[in-house]
Structures are given as structure tokens and as C-alpha cells.
Amino acid sequence: MPLIVQKYGGTSVGSIDRIRNVASRIKKLRDEGNQVVAVVSAMGGVTDKLIGMANELNDTPPERELDVLLSSGEQQSIALLSMALEGMGVPAASVTGRQAGIFTTGSHTRGRIDKIEPNMVHGFLDEGRVVIVAGFQGITEDGHIHTLGRGGSDLTAIAVAAAINADLCQILTDVDGVYTSDPRVVKDARKLPELSYDEMLEMASSGSKVMQSRSVEFAKKFGVVFEVRSSLNDNPGTIITEEHPDMEAVVIRGVSIERSQARVTVQNIPDDAKSAAQILGALSEAEINIDMIVANSSQDGRGRLSFTMHTNDLGRAQAALQPLLGPLNATVETEAGLAKLSTVGIGMRSHSGVAAKMFEALAEANIKTGMISTSEIKIAVTVEETQIEEAARVVHTAFKLESKPCA
Amino acid sequence: MPLIVQKYGGTSVGSIDRIRNVASRIKKLRDEGNQVVAVVSAMGGVTDKLIGMANELNDTPPERELDVLLSSGEQQSIALLSMALEGMGVPAASVTGRQAGIFTTGSHTRGRIDKIEPNMVHGFLDEGRVVIVAGFQGITEDGHIHTLGRGGSDLTAIAVAAAINADLCQILTDVDGVYTSDPRVVKDARKLPELSYDEMLEMASSGSKVMQSRSVEFAKKFGVVFEVRSSLNDNPGTIITEEHPDMEAVVIRGVSIERSQARVTVQNIPDDAKSAAQILGALSEAEINIDMIVANSSQDGRGRLSFTMHTNDLGRAQAALQPLLGPLNATVETEAGLAKLSTVGIGMRSHSGVAAKMFEALAEANIKTGMISTSEIKIAVTVEETQIEEAARVVHTAFKLESKPCA
Structure with a gap:
């Protein structure tokens, strides 16, 4: 039974x-x-x-x-x-x-x-x-x-x-399953029949708050196949399982968005690991979750470190960094009103040009992009929060996520 | 400490x-x-x-x-x-x-x-x-x-x-301790400084619902001295402990009352233990708690069995007894509107005349008594519920419970 x-x-x-x-x-x-x-x-x-x-x-x-x-x-x-x-x-x-x-x-x-x-x-x-x-x-x-x-x-x-x-x-x-994007934003978003653990993990960490990452990680570790489905109807939901050859052959599985993001940039810091460690350590001690991190160095041996976080944490982050600025001889610049767009898919491992296609679509719609971060199966980018819905729609369309892919 | x-x-x-x-x-x-x-x-x-x-x-x-x-x-x-x-x-x-x-x-x-x-x-x-x-x-x-x-x-x-x-x-x-009687009924009821386990047990089973009997029994079994006192003030309460020689030397410790009692009498039953067992068994099976039990036999070999219970159980008791009446050739008579008066005290073990004094006081006040039951340290009697408060007062006075006894 x-x-x-x-x-x-x-x-x-x-x-x-x-x-x-x-x-x-x-x-x-x-x-x-x-x-x-x-x-x-x-x-x-x-x-x-x-x-x-x-x-x-x-x-x-x-x-x-x-x-x-x-x-x-x-x-x-x-x-x-x-x-x-x-x-x-x-x-x-x-x-x-x-x-x-x-x-x-x-x-x-x-x-x-x-x-x-x-x-x-x-x-x-x-x-x-x-x-x-x-x-x-x-x-x-x-x-x-x-x-x-x-x-x-x-x-x-x-x-x-x-x-x-x-x-x-x-x-x-209270949702029917995992969608290619948020159906409230992207009208032709499609419910995915199946998803790999890794894709689900990247979706979860990119604002598709169907589940917390650690539950997905636990399922992956112990090989538990699970289905996300609605408690209100009997529709089949989305199965999350180990990646396998029969899985819908797509490059991009979905586009997720995360609002209320802010960027903090610490400028003119010594371009070494110690300074970065001090800055990130201070934020960690203040229990501020940071998401994307980008470091740039300039030719004069000074650099800059940028990171994103939820807007609610911005004030606390500035307070946590304040004591470091004097000793480092650095300054802080912040920007709120941002959002993050992520494209996720195990297919991008073997397909080049995903980033190009994504930025092309955004450029065509005159959407300015900010910080960029990538993983093996995800590309994330910040945009103005006012443009995030439009951004999700154009990227969704560019990758033809609305239609079931051919086998 | x-x-x-x-x-x-x-x-x-x-x-x-x-x-x-x-x-x-x-x-x-x-x-x-x-x-x-x-x-x-x-x-x-x-x-x-x-x-x-x-x-x-x-x-x-x-x-x-x-x-x-x-x-x-x-x-x-x-x-x-x-x-x-x-x-x-x-x-x-x-x-x-x-x-x-x-x-x-x-x-x-x-x-x-x-x-x-x-x-x-x-x-x-x-x-x-x-x-x-x-x-x-x-x-x-x-x-x-x-x-x-x-x-x-x-x-x-x-x-x-x-x-x-x-x-x-x-x-x-929510009470200050254990009283010689219910202070709402007997105005000069007095808080007892000390009480034996056995007296507390008889008080509990006689309607002084400060505590359930089994807690007192447990305390007695394991020799746990406990105090009943108010959670609203800092007054000393009543200590319940093993009987000891220094305990206030009184005959009667208190008078407790229990209202809403009913009497059931099964008449004309064979005067043997088997019939009584059948009747009490039927009530027990129906989970009806009965309290006082009195049996009388007559010269013709037929007898009657009376018992008291809470008025709420009267209907269920009659229903439980109905199937037995035919086979036993017996009839049932009931009386509601009763109450029970109990006098409790370890002193009555060594003092005769307690019952006499109690009935004398009741008779003087023209209070008619019904069933009587006794234990080593308790005498209980049923009276009309309308007369229970007056009954408590006259018995309380007869035994001078309002004043602290001399050592």
C-alpha cells in the first residue's frame, strides 16, 4: 500500500x-x-x-x-x-x-x-x-x-x-505548485510539472517563497521526492526530484523576483581580504542577511565592496558599518528601491548565451541593470523596483517560458 | 534552604x-x-x-x-x-x-x-x-x-x-482556608488553623469542595503536609497534616453541607445480598455516583434499599433501574429537593453523644431528618434542601464551633 x-x-x-x-x-x-x-x-x-x-x-x-x-x-x-x-x-x-x-x-x-x-x-x-x-x-x-x-x-x-x-x-x-514566474506579475506564467532540487533551491533563494531552502536541501540530501500542491483543489502540483534525463529539456526553468532590496557600497577600502572580512563580519554579527556580493578593485590598491539586502535592514547595516569607516578611511553609499530578477535552470550549465539573451531582452525594454551575480544554474541582476514586473515579463517571454517545451 | x-x-x-x-x-x-x-x-x-x-x-x-x-x-x-x-x-x-x-x-x-x-x-x-x-x-x-x-x-x-x-x-x-462551615451560610464560621487528613477527607466527601479526596488521600499516604491558603492575600491558611496530640482538642471540627441531593428507594425487593448487588451494579454501570446507602428489611423477607445521589443523576438512575423492577417484582420511589448535612471530627471517636446532640439541635429547630449514615469520624443526615442553611447554623452553634476551643 x-x-x-x-x-x-x-x-x-x-x-x-x-x-x-x-x-x-x-x-x-x-x-x-x-x-x-x-x-x-x-x-x-x-x-x-x-x-x-x-x-x-x-x-x-x-x-x-x-x-x-x-x-x-x-x-x-x-x-x-x-x-x-x-x-x-x-x-x-x-x-x-x-x-x-x-x-x-x-x-x-x-x-x-x-x-x-x-x-x-x-x-x-x-x-x-x-x-x-x-x-x-x-x-x-x-x-x-x-x-x-x-x-x-x-x-x-x-x-x-x-x-x-x-x-x-x-x-x-495555498499555491497550485511552482510556476515559471509569479502569475500575478507574468500573466502567462506556467505551472511546472517537475523541477530539480537544485532549481528549487535557486528559486527559493530568489524570492519564490514556496518553501525554505533548508527543507529542499534536506529533501535533496535524503532523496525525498516531494510535490508542492494546493490544499484547496485536486490539481496536480509540481514534483521536485533529482535531476533526470527525461526532465523537460529547457535552458531556463523560471524567472523569480524579489522586491524591497537595497544596495550598500563601501567605497575606498584597502583592496585586501582582511577589509572585506571585517565588513562582512560586522554585518553578520548584526544578524543582517546579505544576498548578492560584488567586489571591485581599482588600480590604486583601493577597492569597493557592494552587497544587497532587504530594505528593512538598511538602517541597521549602516549603523553596523559606521565604526569601521574611520579606521578604514572608507565611505558608504546606499541605494534603496531596488528589486532582484533571477533566471534559474539546470539547462544553462550546458548552454552558453543565457546571460546575453537575458540582458538583450532587458536592454530592448530600456531596463537598466545594476549588480549581477551568477551561480552554475542562476543569473541574478538588480533593477529599479518600479521596473521589476516589466523586467520579469520580457525575460519570461524571451525564453518562451509560457509554452511547454518540446521533448 | x-x-x-x-x-x-x-x-x-x-x-x-x-x-x-x-x-x-x-x-x-x-x-x-x-x-x-x-x-x-x-x-x-x-x-x-x-x-x-x-x-x-x-x-x-x-x-x-x-x-x-x-x-x-x-x-x-x-x-x-x-x-x-x-x-x-x-x-x-x-x-x-x-x-x-x-x-x-x-x-x-x-x-x-x-x-x-x-x-x-x-x-x-x-x-x-x-x-x-x-x-x-x-x-x-x-x-x-x-x-x-x-x-x-x-x-x-x-x-x-x-x-x-x-x-x-x-x-x-480562591478561599482563605478550610472553615468550620461555609461562611456564606454560617456567618460566624471560623477558619481552622489545622486539620487532620481524615477530617479533610470527610469534609471533601461532604461537599466542602476545597479539594478532591484523592489528593488528600495521596498526601496522607506519603505524609505530605500541605496548606490550603488564598492566592489573593497573605493570610495564613489551614494546615492539613497527620493527627497529633497538640491538634485543637475538639469533638467536632466542622459542619459541611451538600445541596441538590435526591433519594431513590427501591421497595419490596428480596432481602438478600444478590438483589442489592444487582441494583448497585446497574447504577455503577450507568456511572452514577451514589453517596449514602441505607438498607432495611421487614419481617416478610422483603426489604428496601435507599440511596442518595445528585439530583442531576436522578433521571438516569431511574432509567438504569427500570429493567430490574419486573424481575425483582419491586417498585421505585424517589424524592428530590434534599440536602445533606455532615458533622466531621476525629474527636467523636472518643466522645459519645455527638449524634444525640446533633439531632437534639435539629429537632429544636423543627428540622425533619431523613436518611442517616455514619463513619468513625462523621455523621451525615439528609434534610429538606430549604432547611439546610438553618440546619447548618443550629448544629454549628450547638457544638460552639464559632469559638476557638481551649487547649
Whole structure:
């Protein structure tokens, strides 16, 4: 009997009616002859409410206690979903992160899954039950509760699928799958039937916020095939799997956009690794995530270092850099109102001219480009935020992403 | 350093402000040089809300899932209280029932504490922390969650106090202590400084609902001295401990009342143990708690069996008995609108005439009595519910309970 792991997010179980709806979907899947394990998040809104209460009592709530508090949210949703299933005549049982044997390392509020000992899950499956697993949580070897941070329930689903050797893992979400571009921006964006882990990783890190990178990385590491599909309809979604020869032969898989970007350039710095390390170290210490990094040197032995970040971090970044400017005899220049356009595809490895074609399309539309960064399967470029939608459309069209490629 | 276990109920932690207030009380106790372990219930109202959601999804929610659901309530309150303490500069840590090592047997929603392995509690105490323990919950050897049923948090507090060998266990509640009678009924009722376990047990089973009997029984079994006191002020409460010679030398400790009682009499039954067993068995199977039982036999070999119960159970009791009446050739007579008056005191063991004095007082006030039952330290009698308050007052006065006895 096929064994399927499904993951439902907080919106999908956000009310009594929605929990009932999820139960119906699971019942259908089981009636079709599958064993089902469902990983669920806390009911939508619950986590925010709990954080609000925590902040009322303590400006900086201890992270250990935050984990105890927040993990109660999934404990409620798994019990309620199990009750709904039982009410429909489907034998079900809930398991907390601890009961699912999800052991974590790392720190509170940012646990990392270390190993899974799914004895209780197997026991309930052997009894013919649907098993409902609390997402987002695990325990340390010492018995303390960890939550897994953003996207933690996706990670739980993929890790559980790996641990119980599931045939498929479905990430049920509020989108139909992964598209060649954001359908709200590019009208003829097309849902992709299949995608490689690497492409999904580059899409994720380029603003297609369907999933967090680390869940995709975990799936890649353990070879978990998963499908991103809608929790609202029965349409097939997008399968993310190992790259294989039958995969749609395309150069570019998709075009993703990320808004609210800012650029910071530190000018006139000593052109050596030590200065760059100091600058990047100061930003890292201030917990500012930087994205693209470009370094230029000039002939006089002085150089400049540019990087992008979310606009919200710009003020903190300037503050973090301030103490360095005097000693380095450097200056800072910033630019907000940017956005990032990324083209992603494993095909570009073997096809030259992708960058040329992309810049040609942008130039033809009079779109000025700024910083550029590339990986083996991605080319990213900054443009004015006001032009990002137009940029996505012209690049999408240039690579003919709207039409299914020929085999 | 004295080690004190405190228990705070759902009302005491029912809002952010109240949690803050409890944290202040704990801080004060700690500042006075005590080690503190606090057992807390779910925030008032949370449990009812969760049960409401459960019932929306399933008319008869599986009890295993109810336990998973409801135990999340204390998990939230322990985390929030710990955060509040940390916010006041008091090192604190929360532990769930599982983390406190509270192992249970019995069935879901009615777990019984089997043993406690408080390693994590000791660890946190050694670190100088206040430890906040989730009341009302434990786990089975197999790792399933149990709740402990009504009064479960009191039980947790007393069991934890026994396990960590605490110097004192304080049950913080919304009353000031145990009174000679209900102060709302008997104006000159007096707070008792001290009470024996046995007296507390008889008071509990006689309608003084300060605590459930099983918590008192547990305390008696393990010799845990505990104090019932108010969570709203700093008045000393009532200490419940082993009977000892210095205890206030009185015949009667208190007068308790229980309203909404009904009497059922099965008449004309064969005067043998088998018939009584059939009748009581049918009621037990219908899960009807009966209280007083009186049997009478007549000369013709037929007898009658009377018992009292809560008025709410009267209909179900009649339904449960119906199938037996034909085979036994018996009839049923019922009377609602009753109440029970109990006088309790270890002193009555060695003093005769207590019953006489009690009935004398009732007769003088023209109060008609019905069924009577006695134990070694209690005499209980039913009266018309309309007369119960007057009955309590005259008996209270007859035994001079309003004044502190001479040594």
C-alpha cells in the first residue's frame, strides 16, 4: 500500500471548518488505498497570539520558554485533526514531535533535525491508523523542546517522509505548485510539472517563497521526492526530484523576483581580504542577511565592496558599518528601491548565451541593470523596483517560458 | 534552604495580569530565602474553549486525543509564568508533566500518578531556578499523554512535593482556608488553623469542595503536609497534616453541607445480598455516583434499599433501574429537593453523644431528618434542601464551633 506524507500549513487548519476539510481530504486519500501520515502546523493566528502574550510578559522572552509555549500550538491542531478524522470513521492518532521521535540539535527557536526514531508512527500505521504529526517541533537528547524556526513544518514533513521511507511527500499549500514566474506579475506564467532540487533551491533563494531552502536541501540530501500542491483543489502540483534525463529539456526553468532590496557600497577600502572580512563580519554579527556580493578593485590598491539586502535592514547595516569607516578611511553609499530578477535552470550549465539573451531582452525594454551575480544554474541582476514586473515579463517571454517545451 | 511547592489554579493564572501577580508572589517567596517549585493549571477558560472545539469536530472525541489537546493548556501557562519570572529577574524554567517525570497508569482523561522521576526538576533547582511544573498531566511508560481528571493539579502538587521531599506544599486557591462551615451560610464560621487528613477527607466527601479526596488521600499516604491558603492575600491558611496530640482538642471540627441531593428507594425487593448487588451494579454501570446507602428489611423477607445521589443523576438512575423492577417484582420511589448535612471530627471517636446532640439541635429547630449514615469520624443526615442553611447554623452553634476551643 503506498505510504504518503502530507503537510498542511496553518492556514489549511485555521478554523474548525478548515480542519474538517483537511480531514475529508485525508479520508479520501486513505479510501483510495493509501497509508497516510499528515504533518500539520498550528492553527493560523495561534502562534502570533501566543507570541503577543509572551511579549506582554517579557520584552525578550527566554527562547527555551518560547519553544515550550509555541509547540503547544501544533499539539492542539494535531489533536483536533485526529478527532475530526475519528468523527468521520477514520482511525487516527496524533503524535507530538517528541512522540514522533524527532530529535534535534542546535539552539532554541532554531532547532535542526538530527535524527528521527519513528517507532510510535510505525506502531499506529500498523494498527491501520492515519498518523497526525506535529510539525515545527522536536526534542533534544536531554528532553528539552525545540521549535524548528520558519518553514519548520515543511522540514518535519520531509524528514518524516525520509525516516519512514514514504513513497511521496506532498506539501499542501495555498499555491497550485511552482510556476515559471509569479502569475500575478507574468500573466502567462506556467505551472511546472517537475523541477530539480537544485532549481528549487535557486528559486527559493530568489524570492519564490514556496518553501525554505533548508527543507529542499534536506529533501535533496535524503532523496525525498516531494510535490508542492494546493490544499484547496485536486490539481496536480509540481514534483521536485533529482535531476533526470527525461526532465523537460529547457535552458531556463523560471524567472523569480524579489522586491524591497537595497544596495550598500563601501567605497575606498584597502583592496585586501582582511577589509572585506571585517565588513562582512560586522554585518553578520548584526544578524543582517546579505544576498548578492560584488567586489571591485581599482588600480590604486583601493577597492569597493557592494552587497544587497532587504530594505528593512538598511538602517541597521549602516549603523553596523559606521565604526569601521574611520579606521578604514572608507565611505558608504546606499541605494534603496531596488528589486532582484533571477533566471534559474539546470539547462544553462550546458548552454552558453543565457546571460546575453537575458540582458538583450532587458536592454530592448530600456531596463537598466545594476549588480549581477551568477551561480552554475542562476543569473541574478538588480533593477529599479518600479521596473521589476516589466523586467520579469520580457525575460519570461524571451525564453518562451509560457509554452511547454518540446521533448 | 526551605523547599516549597506551590500550586496555582486556573483562575490564579487566568490573564496576563494575574500571571504577573503570581510571578510577584513567587519572587517574594524566593527573596525570603526559599527554593520554589510552582505547579500551575491551564489559564482559566482555556480548557473549556478547547473542549468546545473538540465537541464541534466530534460528539465523542477520543479520550487519547482529548488528553493531547487539553495538556497543551498547561504547557502554555507554565511557559508564560516562566517568562514573567525571568522578566522580573528571577531565573526560572518550565517543565511539562513528561519533563517532570510524572508517570501515570490508568486510562486517558483519568490518569493516576504511578511514580515521579524528577531529574529535570532537581537539575533546574540546582541551577538556582524556580521550577514551573505543568499540573494535571503525565505520561505513560509507553510515552502517551495522560491528564489526571478533576483536581489533577492539586494531585500533581502533592505528588511532586512528596517526590522532591519538599518542606511544605501550599495549595493556593480562591478561599482563605478550610472553615468550620461555609461562611456564606454560617456567618460566624471560623477558619481552622489545622486539620487532620481524615477530617479533610470527610469534609471533601461532604461537599466542602476545597479539594478532591484523592489528593488528600495521596498526601496522607506519603505524609505530605500541605496548606490550603488564598492566592489573593497573605493570610495564613489551614494546615492539613497527620493527627497529633497538640491538634485543637475538639469533638467536632466542622459542619459541611451538600445541596441538590435526591433519594431513590427501591421497595419490596428480596432481602438478600444478590438483589442489592444487582441494583448497585446497574447504577455503577450507568456511572452514577451514589453517596449514602441505607438498607432495611421487614419481617416478610422483603426489604428496601435507599440511596442518595445528585439530583442531576436522578433521571438516569431511574432509567438504569427500570429493567430490574419486573424481575425483582419491586417498585421505585424517589424524592428530590434534599440536602445533606455532615458533622466531621476525629474527636467523636472518643466522645459519645455527638449524634444525640446533633439531632437534639435539629429537632429544636423543627428540622425533619431523613436518611442517616455514619463513619468513625462523621455523621451525615439528609434534610429538606430549604432547611439546610438553618440546619447548618443550629448544629454549628450547638457544638460552639464559632469559638476557638481551649487547649
